[in-house]
Amino acid sequence: IFFHIIDDWVLQGKLVTMKQQSWWLNHPEYKDMYKHDYLAALITHAFSWTFMIMLPIAYVSHWKMSAGFIIAFLINLIIHAIVDDLKANRKKINLITDQLIHLAQIVATFCFFSFA
Secondary structure (H helix, E strand, O other), rough: OOHHHHHHHHHOOOOOHOOOHHHHHHHOOOOHOOOOOHHHHHHHHHHHHHHHHHHHHHHHHHOOHHHHHHHHHHHHHHHHHHHHHHHHHHOOHHHHHHHHHHHHHHHHHHHOOOOO
């Protein structure tokens, strides 16, 4: 949870605005070729967050990247990107729902590796 707080609240920096499609559309030098660039920022942040929350698992696993680890990594990355898109771009969920889903991801990932 500490790594979640660090990555989702402290380390995002410029990505917090760049993952919003509206930032690109309202940019003074906007061109049509930029219309999907927000996805790069969204996926970059989702990758960073997933890396951070899975660091403790990698450490405990002695840095062995099993198929289960890679699958869990990819699932967390995809879910995080979708959830952030629902909040930042689709305006379907609020910050509280976003954070509860991310915390549920952490708990589910912990449980998966604890009971696997």
